[in-house]
Amino acid sequence: MGAIFCLTPQVLALSIVLLVTNPAKIGASKKLTIRNLEKFNEDSDELHSHLRIAEDEENWLKVSGQLKTHVEIDNHWKISVKVLKAASPDDDFQEVLKLSKLGVCDAMKTYYKDFFYERIKKYSNAPKPEDCPLPEKDYHLDDFPLDVKIIKKLLTPGYYQIIAKLRKGDDVKLEYRAELEME
Template sequence: MASSSFRHLVVLAIVLLSLSPIDVQAERKLRLYKLEKPIEKKQDLQCHLRIAEFEENVLKVSGEMKQHVTMDNDWKVHITVSRAPGPDEEFEEVLDLDDLGVCDLMKSYYKEFFYERLKEYSNAPHPSTCPLPPDHYQLEDFPLDVHLLKKLLLPGYYRIVSRLLHDEHIKLEYMAELEIME
């Protein structure tokens, strides 16, 4: 079984992948069927990501986040991943990344797995920056290699729900449904 940190990295990568309707060519194929952003409290933040296939197993990720409020550990990230073997079968939760404070996230997964590469393609804040002051963050053509991710996920249908919460109120939510195919 994969370590908890590695599973959480996989989940974060899935969330990034789930934000644009694309197909990725490789031994296994990833296809997004549904993407919804049912909640975005624009008085707090506005988020938009674009993902395009660049070459086999590499995606170019671009986007921006206009953050209008200060974020600290009172702001929580919650991600759940569910899987079903077929399109009409019941989804079963396979991973639940409990509410992790924004500052804790910055000092752990963000620092360990993302920041060194992100800073080359964005004005991403340093991992020690917390609380996060209001700012306009931009990401341009970040190359995301998905080869390992496609190898790790079993073929099937996935539902990923990611939420940003403050005082138990959802401020931003994305929901994606995708398939990993042989």
Template sequence: MGFSSASAQHFVVVLGIILLTTNPWVQAGKLKISQFEKRIEDTDYVDSLVTIAEAETNVLDVSGQLKLHHHVDNDWTIEFIVLRADESDGEYDNILKIELPVCDFMESYYKIFYEKIKDYSNAPEPGTCPLPKGKYRLRDYPLNVHLLKKFMAPGHYRIKYKLNKDDSPKLYYRMEMEID
């Protein structure tokens, strides 16, 4: 799938949400996260923990950590799928699907994301690959929901994020949210 500037921005915004939110039923502005679950976490490879709280109107305070037990290189892939429907029980259309080797992601889309989080984390710099094993943290990142709503049409979303190795998910999150 080719990417326009708008779809790249959309990808970064939604990836930010999937990586940074966990508390179901969080609302900010008119964005409602109704479900967020970690479906798979292979603790031989990775441990993750994320917290979120509404800091003020249209701003969510996000913190989390990701512990990698192994170096992560291009033998690993990031799979990211965004589905959208007008109604929560309606038919969801695939609006974005990306699957990239981790190093390729680190040299492309991650650069934009990194600029937003670098002052709040010990995240590796863009282009770092393999990602060294270790603990990565994000503390008190102010996620501006108003900006997210500019990039996403009103509706219901299902977002799936997987970190895969050998065609097997080692970390898999799924989120459902609504934007009015």
């Protein structure tokens, strides 16, 4: 699981949303709708991922998934996440957040350690933040409860695209894209 699992779908609470497999609506004063998720790229010779999110109750999602690595993942593997926003789905999307080419081991020592590890470890076989490079392994996350109230507070009304990529050199090894609507 590690930084790849958490940062290609969880760089912020926002990026985990791109792991969704079916549209979900979360009720409250603001309504978040996950309109689409696509896995655009996956190098199955090096890894395989399967991720899903289901609405559990108001303001809570259950996140589950698997990441199977067939090679060692080190700091030569880079994570990037981009969040774009538009007033409508037909408008031009403008970049509002970008995290570029952060090495997996660097991400594990910072974002993963500071924001994710303690929260996910009882729901997974997540590696410790200092366990990098990551060995070939099957990582899993089972029914992690994600509180989306923070996401709702961060997002203003509009349409969002989230693009997350995992690269090794110039090659994209894994890419997800999600579309969200905040009403």
